[in-house]
Amino acid sequence: MQTKIEIRKERCKGCNICVAFCPKKVLALDSMGKVYVVDESACIGCGLCELRCPDFAIRIRKEAAK
Ligand code: SF4
Numbered sequence: 001m002q003t004k005i006e007i008r009k010e011r012c013k014g015c016n017i018c019v020a021f022c023p024k025k026v027l028a029l030d031s032m033g034k035v036y037v038v039d040e041s042a043c044i045g046c047g048l049c050e051l052r053c054p055d056f057a058i059r060i061r062k063e064a065a066k
Pocket residue numbers: 005021022023024025026027042043044045046047048049050060
């Protein structure tokens with residue numbers, strides 16, 4: 001199973017919650033204070049970022065490996 005991380009930057013207010021909760025340090029904030037994906041391949045699909053984001057800026061999708 002491969003995980004796709006969909007970010008809607010326009011919704012992100014840079015609160016850092018997702019960055020703090022991600023157990024694999026997949027996410028970070030850029031110089032504009034918006035979330036971005038550092039290393040998608042490290043994502044374990046736990047869904048914590050999606051669950052914790054107060055602004056629904058992150059969506060986790062799981063895809064069958066190609
Ligand atoms: S699903 Fe889990 S591992 Fe993947 S980016 Fe979100 S918090 Fe990190």
